[in-house]
Amino acid sequence: MQAILGYAAFMDDEEARTRLLDAAEALFYAEGIQAVGMDRIRTESGVPLKRLYKVFPAKEALVAAYLDRRDRRWTASLRGAVAEAADPVGAVFAWLAAWFSEPDFRGCAFLNAYGELGTGPAAVLDVVRRHKAELQELLAEAAGAGREDLADQLLILVEGATVVAALTPGPAPAHNAAAAAATLMRAAGA
Amino acid sequence: MQAILGYAAFMDDEEARTRLLDAAEALFYAEGIQAVGMDRIRTESGVPLKRLYKVFPAKEALVAAYLDRRDRRWTASLRGAVAEAADPVGAVFAWLAAWFSEPDFRGCAFLNAYGELGTGPAAVLDVVRRHKAELQELLAEAAGAGREDLADQLLILVEGATVVAALTPGPAPAHNAAAAAATLMRAAGA
DNA sequence: TTGCATTGAGAACGGTCGTTCTCTAGTGTC
DNA sequence: GACACTAGAGAACGACCGTTCTCAATGCAA
Numbered sequence: 086m087q088a089i090l091g092y093a094a095f096m097d098d099e100e101a102r103t104r105l106l107d108a109a110e111a112l113f114y115a116e117g118i119q120a121v122g123m124d125r126i127r128t129e130s131g132v133p134l135k136r137l138y139k140v141f142p143a144k145e146a147l148v149a150a151y152l153d154r155r156d157r158r159w160t161a162s163l164r165g166a167v168a169e170a171a172d173p174v175g176a177v178f179a180w181l182a183a184w185f186s187e188p189d190f191r192g193c194a195f196l197n198a199y200g201e202l203g204t205g206p207a208a209v210l211d212v213v214r215r216h217k218a219e220l221q222e223l224l225a226e227a228a229g230a231g232r233e234d235l236a237d238q239l240l241i242l243v244e245g246a247t248v249v250a251a252l253t254p255g256p257a258p259a260h261n262a263a264a265a266a267a268t269l270m271r272a273a274g275a
Numbered sequence: 276m277q278a279i280l281g282y283a284a285f286m287d288d289e290e291a292r293t294r295l296l297d298a299a300e301a302l303f304y305a306e307g308i309q310a311v312g313m314d315r316i317r318t319e320s321g322v323p324l325k326r327l328y329k330v331f332p333a334k335e336a337l338v339a340a341y342l343d344r345r346d347r348r349w350t351a352s353l354r355g356a357v358a359e360a361a362d363p364v365g366a367v368f369a370w371l372a373a374w375f376s377e378p379d380f381r382g383c384a385f386l387n388a389y390g391e392l393g394t395g396p397a398a399v400l401d402v403v404r405r406h407k408a409e410l411q412e413l414l415a416e417a418a419g420a421g422r423e424d425l426a427d428q429l430l431i432l433v434e435g436a437t438v439v440a441a442l443t444p445g446p447a448p449a450h451n452a453a454a455a456a457a458t459l460m461r462a463a464g465a
Numbered sequence: 466t467t468g469c470a471t472t473g474a475g476a477a478c479g480g481t482c483g484t485t486c487t488c489t490a491g492t493g494t495c
Numbered sequence: 496g497a498c499a500c501t502a503g504a505g506a507a508c509g510a511c512c513g514t515t516c517t518c519a520a521t522g523c524a525a
Contacts, residue, residue: 094366116394200387204306225402238455265428268462323473
């Protein structure tokens with residue numbers, strides 16, 4: 086914040102961007118993208134409409150930025166939890182259990198966006214695909230080299246647990262998936 | 276069709292209902308619920324707007340009826356495939372592989388609806404929960420009595436395979452999930 | 466034939482949403 | 496101090512959507 090710039094001292098474009106993404110993420114994730122209008126985001130963020138459209142020229146850009154930022158944070162958090170673990174695969178499901186237990190958990194934001202905007206803007210679908218590709222790569226590393234089939238199965242377990250948890254909140258699906266993953270790894274000789 | 280009733284000879288309420296549900300299912304599943312307006316359904320079905328609102332008093336009723344009919348058909352088809360199989364669990368994933376290979380496959384209609392309308396009309400959420408409960412019950416029967424944990428894991432595999440297939444079409448996720456299921460069943464002593 | 470109810474076709478209404486415009490007020494520069 | 500510039504606040508616009516209404520045409524009953 087550069088106090089010399091007058092108005093911008095109270096809120097420059099960078100802070101406006103952060104506030105807008107914070108509001109967008111909270112509202113879009115909780116209520117869906119189409120259900121939240123730009124006025125809601127304006128009210129919730131405190132950013133004037135004019136600046137909103139200066140930072141994000143259209144709603145589609147805001148949606149793409151929301152998914153992009155969430156993807157980076159989500160993946161970095163999971164990757165951090167896995168990196169420092171002795172049992173990487175177990176760490177994935179422990180991380181999932183904690184995620185599913187968050188009070189405002191509402192499933193995978195990217196799958197929700199896909200279900201809502203599947204045939205819509207290509208930029209959104211791109212972020213969804215990228216998110217899943219990153220998850221797949223992370224699981225391939227956790228499974229160990231030369232275990233592509235196991236990694237594919239782990240991906241199915243992670244996605245399945247997330248979907249089940251979305252409808253029946255709580256960590257139980259993560260625990261069930263963790264047990265399944267342990268069995269599969271044992272069978273794979275890992 | 277009772278030809279005596281004049282106009283109704285060409286299309287009575289029952290036929291209108293069928294046509295509307297056919298159009299609604301094709302459009303809602305392919306493009307999303309909010310993305311399809313009532314005028315599209317009117318055009319695609321050939322049912323006049325007045326009769327549309329006579330049969331379904333509001334869009335919400337049409338959406339609920341669409342999900343309800345799809346649930347009945349989907350569950351009956353899967354149940355039929357499982358009932359006549361020597362290996363019920365294997366039959367589930369074989370059925371999934373065929374489903375994933377359909378050219379217009381776009382993931383689970385109920386999860387898509389949930390992601391889109393999660394906080395919306397309660398009637399929709401009810402159908403989604405009912406659909407998943409039926410699937411859970413079917414898998415519990417396939418897993419065999421006294422294997423609740425295995426059934427929970429199978430549910431995760433089915434949901435996970437469906438989600439992965441939605442983003443990367445083709446039967447591969449079903450085959451991967453089938454292999455995982457076989458491993459889990461072997462480990463469970465089934 | 467003469468009303469009467471019902472239908473189809475589509476215009477119209479009220480509301481919402483994404484986006485732009487207007488107007489006012491404050492800021493920096495000469 | 497005059498002036499170009501920018502920002503904020505919110506009204507306004509145009510499009511769309513779910514729903515209702517109008518009106519002429521039709522079938523049926525007496």
